[in-house]
Amino acid sequence: MSRLRNPAPEHYYEEYLYKKDVNDKVYKKLWVGLLGNSLRFYSNHKDLRCVDCISLENFVSTEVPSIQTKAKSSSEFLFSLSLKDKEIHFKTQSQESREMWRAYIITMAELSIPPGLTLLPGPMLALKEALEKEKERQMQLEDTEIPSCFYHVSRMEAETLLKENPDCGNILLRPGGNQQSISVTTCQQNHRSFVLKHYKVNQEQNGYVIQLEPPVICRTLAHVVNHFVKSTNNCLIPFEKHNDYENRIEVIYVNEEDGEVTVRYPQDKPVAVPIPSCIGPPLLPRDRPLHDQRKKTNERLSALNMPTGGLDEELKLKLQIRRAMVE
Numbered sequence: 354m355s356r357l358r359n360p361a362p363e364h365y366y367e368e369y370l371y372k373k374d375v376n377d378k379v380y381k382k383l384w385v386g387l388l389g390n391s392l393r394f395y396s397n398h399k400d401l402r403c404v405d406c407i408s409l410e411n412f413v414s415t416e417v418p419s420i421q422t423k424a425k426s427s428s429e430f431l432f433s434l435s436l437k438d439k440e441i442h443f444k445t446q447s448q449e450s451r452e453m454w455r456a457y458i459i460t461m462a463e464l465s466i467p468p469g470l471t472l473l474p475g476p477m478l479a480l481k482e483a484l485e486k487e488k489e490r491q492m493q494l495e496d497t498e499i500p501s502c503f504y505h506v507s508r509m510e511a512e513t514l515l516k517e518n519p520d521c522g523n524i525l526l527r528p529g530g531n532q533q534s535i536s537v538t539t540c541q542q543n544h545r546s547f548v549l550k551h552y553k554v555n556q557e558q559n560g561y562v563i564q565l566e567p568p569v570i571c572r573t574l575a576h577v578v579n580h581f582v583k584s585t586n587n588c589l590i591p592f593e594k595h596n597d598y599e600n601r602i603e604v605i606y607v608n609e610e611d612g613e614v615t616v617r618y619p620q621d622k623p624v625a626v627p628i629p630s631c632i633g634p635p636l637l638p639r640d641r642p643l644h645d646q647r648k649k650t651n652e653r654l655s656a657l658n659m660p661t662g663g664l665d666e667e668l669k670l671k672l673q674i675r676r677a678m679v680e
Contacts, residue, residue: 511538
């Protein structure tokens with residue numbers, strides 16, 4: 354029976370590219386596909402498992418060298434992709450291929466077609482269709498995604514969280530008074546005091562409505578959070594609690610003389626857990642030593658005021674009683 358293969362991913366655009374990272378000395382030929390807002394790299398066009406993936410969320414720009422050096426072949430068309438944390442260099446085999454890659458990368462990163470493209474009508478139509486698909490994909494993700502600043506806490510618990518953890522953010526979402534509402538709690542510091550505010554968000558058929566004057570309609574909860582953040586010029590920061598668990602044992606020592614407090618971390622050594630020795634099940638009555646059985650037999654005979662001459666006498670007595678009953 355033939356083994357079923359996973360279907361090939363539907364890339365918006367795919368082609369062989371030559372890729373070189375900052376630490377690489379030479380370009381490496383890879384099959385590259387644009388899937389969503391990320392670049393997927395494969396060993397060849399038949400491989401279904403990518404060997405590397407680069408997200409375009411940190412996209413900055415894509416540039417073309419102004420002057421091709423003479424040492425380079427005229428058939429090499431270079432461009433670079435700049436992200437917030439790194440820069441990657443690519444090489445294509447034609448100018449048309451380079452412009453197509455730059456157009457798709459910028460379009461998916463910014464969700465808009467850049468002006469001044471010199472693409473033919475066919476490739477331009479394909480680019481527009483890919484953009485619509487990506488917008489729809491991201492909308493579906495936002496509709497099902499719950500913001501990380503949503504917590505199942507009460508009004509008082511939300512206030513306590515924000516006041517005791519100001520470094521973790523100052524706005525969070527929580528369940529409202531009924532199943533069709535969400536509450537927004539904010540906490541801002543005014544000198545040494547806290548200013549707490551609560552806002553109501555109703556869930557409607559087409560999205561969420563923030564009960565303000567005038568009301569603000571948002572399509573998703575993520576848009577609700579973004580509205581508060583942008584309206585305050587980023588003064589409100591979504592609340593994200595840090596990890597509550599420690600990864601080391603901490604011991605606090607207090608000097609009785611000067612009251613100085615020091616923290617020490619003892620060396621954690623694995624503790625050997627004693628393994629109990631294997632104890633077999635208790636012996637069954639038939640497996641007990643013969644002298645124990647004789648001892649119990651003599652005890653029973655003594656209780657019945659019968660002679661305790663051992664097992665043989667007991668058997669003889671039983672035989673005598675049986676013969677008497679027969680006679």
